[in-house]
Amino acid sequence: MKTISIVGGGFCGCMLTLHLLKKRHSKIKIHLIEKSEKLCRGAAYSTEFNFHLLNVNAGKMSALQSDEDNFINWLKENKYPYNNEDYVPRKLYGNYLSSLLYHELNEDPGAVDIHTEEAIDLTLDNDKAIILLESGKKIISDKVVIAPGNFPPQSDNDPFEKYIGDGIYFTNPWDHQAIIGKIHKEEDILILGSGLTMIDLCTTLFYNSHRGKIYTYSRHGLLPAVHKPVNYYPPFYHEIEKANSLNKVLSIVKKHLQSHKQQGGDWRDIIESLRPFNQKIWMNFSIKDKALFIKKLNRLWSISRHRIPQEYQITINELLKNKMLEIHSGTIESIEKNGRKLNITIRKNKSEQPITISVHKVINCTGPQLNYLKLNDRLIQSMFQKGLIHPGPLNLGVDASADGKVKNHYNENIIYALGSPLTGVLFESTAVPELRLQAEVLADILLFSDLPVEQKPY
Ligand SMILES: Cc1cc2nc3c(=O)[nH]c(=O)nc-3n(C[C@H](O)[C@H](O)[C@H](O)COP(=O)(O)OP(=O)(O)OC[C@H]3O[C@@H](n4cnc5c(N)ncnc54)[C@H](O)[C@@H]3O)c2cc1C
Structure with missing residues (x-):
C-alpha cells in the first residue's frame, strides 16, 4: 500500500488529500500533518472576522478546477446570499473547504491519519521518507509533499x-x-x-x-x-510566445493596453486575459529577465494583479x-x-x-518571506542541511520541476512541493485559481507516475 505524507493542512494540503482520495484506484494511506488546530484554514481562511473578504470573486473561487460552480453551488445550498461577482468572507470559504474535505474523509475514515503537530525534520532512507514530528513520532512514507503556505515577513536589513x-x-x-x-x-x-x-x-x-x-x-x-467587472479580452499569448525577452513581452502587453484603452476598454481586461499564461511567460524568461522583472515591475504587477x-x-x-x-x-x-x-x-x-x-x-506587512534560506523554520532548515532542497530561481522558494517534483542531490521521486514553495519556479503559485489545478495534477503524479505507461489513467 502506497503511503503519502503531506506537510501542511491548508488549502493545498487539504485539496491534495481530497483529490488523492477521489482518484485512487487502490488502497493508499495518507498522513496529513498540520501544526494548527484547524484543517483547511491556513493564514488566509483562519480569520474569525466576517469583514475579512476574499480578494477573488466567488465565481472564481471553486476549489475544484473541473467544477467551476462548486463554491457558488455550496453557497446556494447553504442559503448564503452571494452571487458570482460577490466577495465572500474568508471565514466562510474556510467552512466550504472543510465541508469538501470532511465529506471525502467520512467516506473512508481509515484512509487518512491527521497529525496535529509540527513536522520538524525529514530524512531519506533508501526509497522511503521519514518525517519527524515535534512529539518525537516518526512517519515513514513513499512520497512526501511539502505544502507549508506563506511564511511571515522578514524584511532585509530590517531597521526595526x-x-x-x-x-x-x-x-x-x-x-x-x-x-x-x-x-x-x-x-x-x-x-x-x-x-x-x-x-x-x-x-x-x-x-x-x-x-x-x-x-x-x-x-x-x-x-x-480596486476590482471592477472584467470584460473578455481575447488571449494574445501566441504573440508573447515568440518574444524572447522581458522587453519584447512588455512592448506587446503595452500595445494591447494602449489599443484597448483607445477603444474605451479597461486595463483589468488585459491583466485577466494574461492570467492563464502567466506561469508559462515566467518560465520562458531568462534568469536575468526574471531578476529584472522582480526589481522593476513586481510591485506594479502585484497591485494590478492582486x-x-x-x-x-x-x-x-x-x-x-x-x-x-x-x-x-x-x-x-x-x-x-x-x-x-x-x-x-x-x-x-x-x-x-x-x-x-x-x-x-x-x-x-511587507509580504511573505519567500527566500527559504532565511527562514527559521525547522523543517525547511533541516531539508537544506541535508541537501534535500535547494533554493529556487532568484532564491524564491525551492528548486523543483513545474509539476512540483523537488530537485535535489538524490533526484528521487519522493519529495514534492505544492503552493508557495514553487514561487521561484512558477512565479504565480499563490491564489486558489492556480493552486487548485496544481493540487489536482499533483494527485495524479503521486498516484500514477510510478505505474507502467499502459496502467496510467492519463
Ligand atoms: C491573509 C491572506 C488572504 C488571502 N486571500 C486569498 C483570497 O481571497 N483568494 C485567494 O485565491 N487566495 C488568497 N490568499 C492566498 C492563499 O495563500 C491561498 O489561497 C491558499 O490559502 C494557500 O494555501 P496553502 O495550503 O499553500 O497555504 P495555507 O493555506 O497557509 O496552509 C499552509 C499550512 O501549513 C501548515 N504548516 C506549515 N509548516 C508546517 C509544518 N512544518 N508542520 C505542520 N504544518 C505546517 C500551516 O500551519 C498552514 O495551516 C490569501 C493569503 C493570505 C495570507
Whole structure:
C-alpha cells in the first residue's frame, strides 16, 4: 500500500488529500500533518472576522478546477446570499473547504491519519521518507509533499529588528486576534508595506473602533488597485510566445493596453486575459529577465494583479477622510525611541523635507518571506542541511520541476512541493485559481507516475 505524507493542512494540503482520495484506484494511506488546530484554514481562511473578504470573486473561487460552480453551488445550498461577482468572507470559504474535505474523509475514515503537530525534520532512507514530528513520532512514507503556505515577513536589513520581542514590533501580520489584543485603541500604529495585508489590517483596526492614528510606509506608497467587472479580452499569448525577452513581452502587453484603452476598454481586461499564461511567460524568461522583472515591475504587477474588493476601498477612503490614515513613502532615515513611542523620520525624496511620525506599535506587512534560506523554520532548515532542497530561481522558494517534483542531490521521486514553495519556479503559485489545478495534477503524479505507461489513467 502506497503511503503519502503531506506537510501542511491548508488549502493545498487539504485539496491534495481530497483529490488523492477521489482518484485512487487502490488502497493508499495518507498522513496529513498540520501544526494548527484547524484543517483547511491556513493564514488566509483562519480569520474569525466576517469583514475579512476574499480578494477573488466567488465565481472564481471553486476549489475544484473541473467544477467551476462548486463554491457558488455550496453557497446556494447553504442559503448564503452571494452571487458570482460577490466577495465572500474568508471565514466562510474556510467552512466550504472543510465541508469538501470532511465529506471525502467520512467516506473512508481509515484512509487518512491527521497529525496535529509540527513536522520538524525529514530524512531519506533508501526509497522511503521519514518525517519527524515535534512529539518525537516518526512517519515513514513513499512520497512526501511539502505544502507549508506563506511564511511571515522578514524584511532585509530590517531597521526595526531590535524591537522584535519587546511588544512594540509585530512580525506576524496575519494573527489579527493577537495583534488587536495587544494594541490599545488610542495607540498610534505604523504599518510597514502597502499591499493586501496592510489593507486587511486597516480594516481590522477600523472595525475594532481604533481611535489612534494609522500610518503606512512603503518605498513607493502604491496601494492595490480596486476590482471592477472584467470584460473578455481575447488571449494574445501566441504573440508573447515568440518574444524572447522581458522587453519584447512588455512592448506587446503595452500595445494591447494602449489599443484597448483607445477603444474605451479597461486595463483589468488585459491583466485577466494574461492570467492563464502567466506561469508559462515566467518560465520562458531568462534568469536575468526574471531578476529584472522582480526589481522593476513586481510591485506594479502585484497591485494590478492582486486587487481589492470595493468594500475594502470604502473602508480605506473612510479612514483617509477622517484623517485616521496617512500613507507615506520614501526612505526611513532614522528611528529613535522616545519613552513608550518610536519617532520615525521618513524622507520622500531628496527635494522634500523629511517628516517625523511618532507611533506606539509597528506591524510588518511587507509580504511573505519567500527566500527559504532565511527562514527559521525547522523543517525547511533541516531539508537544506541535508541537501534535500535547494533554493529556487532568484532564491524564491525551492528548486523543483513545474509539476512540483523537488530537485535535489538524490533526484528521487519522493519529495514534492505544492503552493508557495514553487514561487521561484512558477512565479504565480499563490491564489486558489492556480493552486487548485496544481493540487489536482499533483494527485495524479503521486498516484500514477510510478505505474507502467499502459496502467496510467492519463
Ligand atoms: C491573509 C491572506 C488572504 C488571502 N486571500 C486569498 C483570497 O481571497 N483568494 C485567494 O485565491 N487566495 C488568497 N490568499 C492566498 C492563499 O495563500 C491561498 O489561497 C491558499 O490559502 C494557500 O494555501 P496553502 O495550503 O499553500 O497555504 P495555507 O493555506 O497557509 O496552509 C499552509 C499550512 O501549513 C501548515 N504548516 C506549515 N509548516 C508546517 C509544518 N512544518 N508542520 C505542520 N504544518 C505546517 C500551516 O500551519 C498552514 O495551516 C490569501 C493569503 C493570505 C495570507
